[in-house]
Amino acid sequence: MIRSNPEELIRKTIARFVDAEIIPVAQELDNKGEFPREIFEKLARMGLFGIRYPRNKGGAGGNTTLYCIICEELARGLVSVASITAMQCLMGTNFLFHYGTEEMREQYFLPAMRGEKIGCFCMTEPDAGSDLGAITTRATEVDGGYLINGMKTWVTDGPEASFYTVMCQTDPKKRLRGIGYFFIPRDFPGVSTSPRFECLGTRTTPICEVAFKDVFIPKEYRLTPEGEGLNAFLKIIAEIRAMTAALAIGLQRAAMDDSIKYANERVASGQTIGKFQLIQAKIANMATNLEASKLLTYKSAAMIDAGRDALKEATMAKYFATEAACSAADECTRIFAGYGYSMEYTAQRYYRDTRFLLSGGGTHEVLQGNIARWAGV
Amino acid sequence: MAIWVEVDLCDGCRRCVRACPYDAVEIREGKAHIGDRCTSCGACMEACRNEAILTDAQPRVVPDFSDYKGVWVFAEQRGGELHRVSVELLGKAQELATQLNQTVAAVLIGDGVAGLADTLVEFGADTVYLVEDAILRDYRTEAYAHVFKELVEAHKPNILLMGATHIGRDLAPRVSRRVGSGLTADCTELSIDPDEGILLQTRPAFGGNVMATIINRYSRPQMATVRPGVMEVVSAAGTQGSIVTHVTRVSEDRIGTKILEIVKEPKTHTDLTEAKVIVAGGRGVGDAAGFELLGELAAALGAELAGTRVAFEEGWIPASRQVGQTGVTVRPDLYIACGLSGAIQHRAGMMDSKFIVAINKDPYAPIFKVADWGIVGDVFDVVPELTAQVRAVCQVMCD
């Protein structure tokens, strides 16, 4: 039976979309720094936001590997478009999908799949980043529901969101054991957002602070049952890191493609600069790092798809692929030399966008600590 | 043509069953049996150890086409006006016919178009097959295809050429299937193979990245279409030609299409990436008034206007007209670079042009390194002169 390979088919389709719809406008979008509404709607029409969810529940019937492939290809075009998509596919809708009531699915999840509503994920607080036990946003049980109080920051898509999945502390004494996820529609009384942040990179991705002041939510808006918050977090964090690694791979490819093209065009001292060994060394490093990043990333994605614990592999993938992206973007600006410093060329954008990947999904300082601990020190 | 099993020689070894790619062979009562899924591919014959499987298939032979003679040209007319490509084709047909020692014929189809026959003779037709009928007034696929079938069957031409216009490219494949003949589209070169005496048809493929020479050994007439403007008009003034009228039997109920209206539209701007000729300017053009000079040249050439990043930033051209790394990439047949130095970011967008002309004051401008023809000079002198001469050339050709 002759049939297409789903991974190749999805990759090819997204690649074509990226080449036709994103790359030609990427610089312009980045310059404007506005939410890429038009592209977001096109991605919705392709049904990509449901790639991880089963078809009979409003999804596309794919898996984490396909999700990572989509993120990688989109990031090759524009990291911020990819990160917006990544949020909508995973963090913004995951807990709503798994724990929301049928009514919430109808009201929020399905419209999110159609791109009509945007969901986002609130974890980091002004005084608590990777240290989740330190979060102070409180969910206090009251008659018929919960009262939410606190402040979240670095909320990706925050200014555009229709609803938030918010990590809250239910009992400060329990530290990590007390955390849980709560569903908070943006239009509920007491929810407010700051103006969007001015950021170094991923400029079309809007980021802001979200404050909750005595926000009342009904009982069923508590997504994770008592005591399951940490587990739910550990389950999603592996996928978040695999996805972030995929974004880094996309960025590496963009930087490498442009570097190779330029090295084959630009002439210095009578030959193309690609003929110089020092340039060749840079390209060789990019190509090798890219291949290694892919192996780590897609191994962890396959493990997640197989239902295995992939936290270690995904963490290593995120750490390695992002460092490789930083290096590729850095070398790209050097290969472009003066043009690498020009805002008109792409090299500078790659260079700035790497910074988003460094902290998203966990800082490398924390990740290296984790990896070292798993290694036995 | 068929394949069968000599039952006496078959030992029922099943090798043929395994070899058949189509599941067409089975063993019945210990002997191979070939079913109706057989495609006569011969895989079973190769697999058989006993030579028990036989075929009546013959190796392919080139049929005798010695009674197919003459080089024909479809004389395309619209509203009683002859399309220029038909006259161009007659020029080529004369050359081919001379080499073959055969004659040239034009096929003129329409209603009230007999007056065009003289022109066809003047440009090389020895014979004009004239087919007139009210039903044939405006081109319709089935009507014209039907006429061609009648004529080809009656007169057996060796070669049949049509212009690769929207009409020619609609009609030629239809006729080719109808008369059972191979067809090569959009040829840029036609010649006769000196040994075999067959038509060598050369055409671009893969978007012009590859040229292919194609032959039609197994069917007649050898059919080809040729793009307008490729072949040269050759006058045959003073020669005589005869007109042969043909009465078609095609009837309205066979045709299937009705033309409700024919609408003429003025030419609009084409997409830069699809432009055949581009006139581009850069800093050296100086100002918007300079670009008007370029615009006049573009108009004379039927070209599109484009420019560099500087030209865009100065507001001389819209963003969609910027060629280069941060603009669009173009690959026209002709790119005329005026007053632009040819920085790498611009060259990246136009390097694949088939021909490049550079006009620049600075003899060391890098654009000259990628140009086919370079002129060191002031854009304000050279461009108006070029416009004037191009206009003059076109005038001559249109007359």
Next chain:
Amino acid sequence: MNIIVLIKQVPNTTEVKLDPKTGNLIREGVETIINPDDLHALEAALALKETHEAVVTVLSMGPPQAIDAVSEAMGMGADKAVFLSDRAFAGADTWATSYTLGKAIQHMGEVDLILAGRQAIDGDTAQVGPQVADFLDLPQVTYVFDIQAVHADYVVVKRRLEDGYERIQCRLPALLTVIPGAGKPRYPMASRLLLACREKAPIQVWNAADIRVTTAEVGLEGSLTQVMRTFAPKFERRGTMLEGGTVDVVRTLTAHLRENKLV
């Protein structure tokens, strides 16, 4: 209404190069796509499906890897597909291709409308559509950019001419070849793409036996034309500097341009 759309997988031609030593096409690493005009034909069919009761079946012929074009078409919204794949079909010219496609269409049963792209970007011949129409003895309209009305037994379409267009009424069943019109081809949906990859997807794969043809009638053997040789077009830059007074250099230039048929 049964609509068949003919599609072809083609290399993205802007990248195809000849090996300078062997003269063969370098196909390695060349991206393949659904032929652009065919995408417009499919889009036209899918648009009809939105306003008419219609079943859209995609028909394609190619090597096994060309299944991706079929899957993509399913992803865009085609209801089913027939994929003709057999080594015997390889090397076909437009004569043999139109015969093979025509035979397959006869096997597919009732059809009201066949849509195809005007031409494929690898060959640019624009021949297969009309040849299929003639094989099936159907009326054709080529260069269609607007399907204005679809009735039970006729359509009204606009056909592009070099200097305008014709409005044509065409009897059904018919074959139309399509050029890019107003509607931009849609992108496939992820869920449909993934469904098309499954064994039980409504995609039939047919070989020569399935459409009851002999191998001598199809592919290279069944072709009437043959490629005798391929070669790279001359591309090197002349780099000639024209010298003299303005009028003279321009005259020389104009002569060069005429010689190369550029004016």
